[in-house]
Amino acid sequence: MNNKQQSPVKKLLAIRGMGAALTAFVGLVIIYIAFGLINSAVFSGQNILNLLRSMSKYLLIGIAQSYVLITGNIDLSIGSLVGMSAMISATLMTTGMNPLLAILISLLCCLVIGVVNGYLVGKFKLPPFIATLGTMFVARGIAYMVNGNRNTDAIATGIGKEAADKFQNFFYYGKTLGVYNTFWIAMIVFIIFFFVLSKTRTGRHIYAIGSNVDAAKLSGVDVVATTIKTYLISATCSCLVGLILCAQAGMGNMEAGNMYEMYGVAAGVIGGVSPLGGTGILLGTLAGAAVWQTLENGLNMIGAQVGIQRVVIGVIVVVAVLLDVVVRNGKFGKRK
Amino acid sequence: MNEVIVSMNHISKSFPGVKALDDVHFELRSGEVMALLGENGAGKSTLMKILSGVYTRDDGTMEIFGKEYGDLTPKQGQEAGVAIIHQELNMCRHLSVAENMFLGRELAGKFTLDNRKMRQEAKRILDDLKIDIDPDQTVGDLPVSKQQMVEIAKALSINAKILIMDEPTSALTAKEIEDLFRIIRKLKAEGRGIVYISHRLEELAEIVDRVTIMRDGQYITNGNFADMTMDQIITNMVGREIKEKFPRVSCEKGKKVFEVKHLNAGKMVRDINFSLYEGEIVGFAGLMGAGRTETTRAIFGADPKDSGEIWLDGQEIKINCPMDAIKHGVVLAPEDRKKDGLCTKLSIRQNLALPNLDMICNGLGVISSAKEDKLCEEAVQNLRIKTPNVEIDSGNLSGGNQQKVVVGKWLARNSRVVIFDEPTRGIDVGAKVEIYNLMNELKKQGIAVMFVSSEMPEVMGIADRIIVMCDGRITGEVMAQDTTQNEILTMATSFENKKKVG
Numbered sequence: 001m002n003n004k005q006q007s008p009v010k011k012l013l014a015i016r017g018m019g020a021a022l023t024a025f026v027g028l029v030i031i032y033i034a035f036g037l038i039n040s041a042v043f044s045g046q047n048i049l050n051l052l053r054s055m056s057k058y059l060l061i062g063i064a065q066s067y068v069l070i071t072g073n074i075d076l077s078i079g080s081l082v083g084m085s086a087m088i089s090a091t092l093m094t095t096g097m098n099p100l101l102a103i104l105i106s107l108l109c110c111l112v113i114g115v116v117n118g119y120l121v122g123k124f125k126l127p128p129f130i131a132t133l134g135t136m137f138v139a140r141g142i143a144y145m146v147n148g149n150r151n152t153d154a155i156a157t158g159i160g161k162e163a164a165d166k167f168q169n170f171f172y173y174g175k176t177l178g179v180y181n182t183f184w185i186a187m188i189v190f191i192i193f194f195f196v197l198s199k200t201r202t203g204r205h206i207y208a209i210g211s212n213v214d215a216a217k218l219s220g221v222d223v224v225a226t227t228i229k230t231y232l233i234s235a236t237c238s239c240l241v242g243l244i245l246c247a248q249a250g251m252g253n254m255e256a257g258n259m260y261e262m263y264g265v266a267a268g269v270i271g272g273v274s275p276l277g278g279t280g281i282l283l284g285t286l287a288g289a290a291v292w293q294t295l296e297n298g299l300n301m302i303g304a305q306v307g308i309q310r311v312v313i314g315v316i317v318v319v320a321v322l323l324d325v326v327v328r329n330g331k332f333g334k335r336k
Numbered sequence: 337m338n339e340v341i342v343s344m345n346h347i348s349k350s351f352p353g354v355k356a357l358d359d360v361h362f363e364l365r366s367g368e369v370m371a372l373l374g375e376n377g378a379g380k381s382t383l384m385k386i387l388s389g390v391y392t393r394d395d396g397t398m399e400i401f402g403k404e405y406g407d408l409t410p411k412q413g414q415e416a417g418v419a420i421i422h423q424e425l426n427m428c429r430h431l432s433v434a435e436n437m438f439l440g441r442e443l444a445g446k447f448t449l450d451n452r453k454m455r456q457e458a459k460r461i462l463d464d465l466k467i468d469i470d471p472d473q474t475v476g477d478l479p480v481s482k483q484q485m486v487e488i489a490k491a492l493s494i495n496a497k498i499l500i501m502d503e504p505t506s507a508l509t510a511k512e513i514e515d516l517f518r519i520i521r522k523l524k525a526e527g528r529g530i531v532y533i534s535h536r537l538e539e540l541a542e543i544v545d546r547v548t549i550m551r552d553g554q555y556i557t558n559g560n561f562a563d564m565t566m567d568q569i570i571t572n573m574v575g576r577e578i579k580e581k582f583p584r585v586s587c588e589k590g591k592k593v594f595e596v597k598h599l600n601a602g603k604m605v606r607d608i609n610f611s612l613y614e615g616e617i618v619g620f621a622g623l624m625g626a627g628r629t630e631t632t633r634a635i636f637g638a639d640p641k642d643s644g645e646i647w648l649d650g651q652e653i654k655i656n657c658p659m660d661a662i663k664h665g666v667v668l669a670p671e672d673r674k675k676d677g678l679c680t681k682l683s684i685r686q687n688l689a690l691p692n693l694d695m696i697c698n699g700l701g702v703i704s705s706a707k708e709d710k711l712c713e714e715a716v717q718n719l720r721i722k723t724p725n726v727e728i729d730s731g732n733l734s735g736g737n738q739q740k741v742v743v744g745k746w747l748a749r750n751s752r753v754v755i756f757d758e759p760t761r762g763i764d765v766g767a768k769v770e771i772y773n774l775m776n777e778l779k780k781q782g783i784a785v786m787f788v789s790s791e792m793p794e795v796m797g798i799a800d801r802i803i804v805m806c807d808g809r810i811t812g813e814v815m816a817q818d819t820t821q822n823e824i825l826t827m828a829t830s831f832e833n834k835k836k837v838g
Contacts, residue, residue: 014727016682016683016727199702199703200697200700200701200702200703201693201694201697201701201702201703202701204686204689204690204693204703205693207679207682207686208679208682208686208690210681211679211680211681211682212675212678212679212680212681214675214676215670215675215676215677215678215679216679216690217638217658218636218638218658218668218670218676218677219658219690219691219745220658220659220661220662220691221659221690222657222659277681278679278681278682279681
């Protein structure tokens, strides 16, 4: 083998999945500038801050779903876990419980569902679509039940205004270095899980399972443990988003996080994560989440109705994947 | 008869980064079997995919039945009478035989499908071929050999005049191969042209009329099979003379390394007892489905064991999953490399590193890329894996090189026992010899080698001791130097009770 020094750019492009991620970033820039040209308020500092904050939720959801998608599975329970986490933490805080303890309990509950998902899919070989469809209903049901089938009161009624402000600022309203905390939280999570996926043994096992679970098993990969890990990571990120929504509203909403699992799929897929498993990097998910949020934000800013927003976003998801297929396979997938 | 039905001239085809075909010529006459020979990656499959319209050529001319075709689509190819029987069978496993045969051109009545007519027609074709298959049977339930027959029947049902068979015998038993050859002779007599791609050179004499040889995407030569010696053919394929088809090294037989006692696992692994020693290769011979693969999988922990003991270096070890086996230095290069051996979507690097991550990770599980680079570089060098770099998808490698990656995964470790399950299936002569050399190397290092193979000459040529299995049991054990194919075959077919051979 020749040990030629490759240029950094070439080396970067050689990373698998980087192509799709960079394409998504280019798309992001184009979309952003296009909206900005229509309405210059898109470029305003406050809007950028808002964008970064709301993008963070989708990024976390995207990370959650991407981990599971790369193993070739899917997690439909993400949105319900978001709702469950928001409701449990809010309900506990309205009783006056210490926010930290409330957060821990809510995380624990989410992890339990994550373990159940992991066992059902990894150990008992249930189709992930079915297994997590089940837990999706269960978790949403729990979200309804914890406060007796209604949304919670403001958390300030339980823990007092000061503590409530602290909680809400930490997750949503406060800023560090001029940018909303939500963004920093998402970034820290992103960096950790980006590293785990690309540089560690667990990450490599995740790719191997998604590419060929039989070969992975025969290479000594613990398929069950790795599958459980992906669902635990998914549950953790979902829990975090639940807390962010709780902080944003200052209360628990039973419908919080509705459909988020699908937003997660969209963010991943736009960034080049294949739902068939084995391919994709979190940088792509980051780009995907940003594209998604920029679209939503831009469409809002130019005064598009919700209906048309949905249509545009739906079309973008399909086109992104279609483009990828076309680019990869030559004209319309005729050649391999 | 004997008119030219396919004539391809100056065919070239490039894929990104590779010139797959370069100025290739190919001719097929009616009523003949043309063997298309070459090593893995020589371009045989690409050429045939151009003939059937799966790929379009970059350059050159192509005539089928005297008609010039430009860009041929698969549908046009079918209409021109070209059919491919693929190496990996392309069947809808959940549909019936008749449904598969008429897939895409179902016969319809007024409102619904005319199932009765399709069944009758399927039955007629199958009977015509003297194949005993019920048209209503689900294809997935049939053994591979029968599935292949169904593919042939399907080709005939669309009245294919040109049949391309890609490695049709690689998964068949001797008896099944006889059946296949009978059918090929019949098709030949009917005036159809058959392109026959195979790595099993010894079977060519049975059916082949002419030979076309390719190497590295180029046309080398063609001629009557009868006018060529086997050595000439191999030299033309490989581009160099292969001195020894089965290189053998002799070692002193050392101490006992590995012992399996009373192993039972399901129906196909019954009371298996054997030992492996330092400095010897133990061949496992038998017919397809004799339980050898199941035995290797049970030993390795890939499938559950019902009972039995496994001893390594004088101590009993417990193997409940592949991880346990690997930890003890017992490793398996599995039979089906696409299904069990490789993550085809991942790079060569990722595949090579996968079972060795424990060696290149720090305590926190973070991979050291320097160590990984070194591991990959060594594997590529030692095994002579032909690839521009290790970042390429392993699925894009030729069969022989894929097999080298599967084997290479295990060589970085200090193993005590290496199990090879059909390591040379579907790979070319040159690569086969490299795999043999590798096994010999392990043998010299005192590593116990278990070598499962269905190809008798290979087992007899490489193994020192041969254990024969039949129907899930060990039915004999012989030393390679003082046995004959017949003796092994007798043991391989000593079924219990009244079951017949095949």
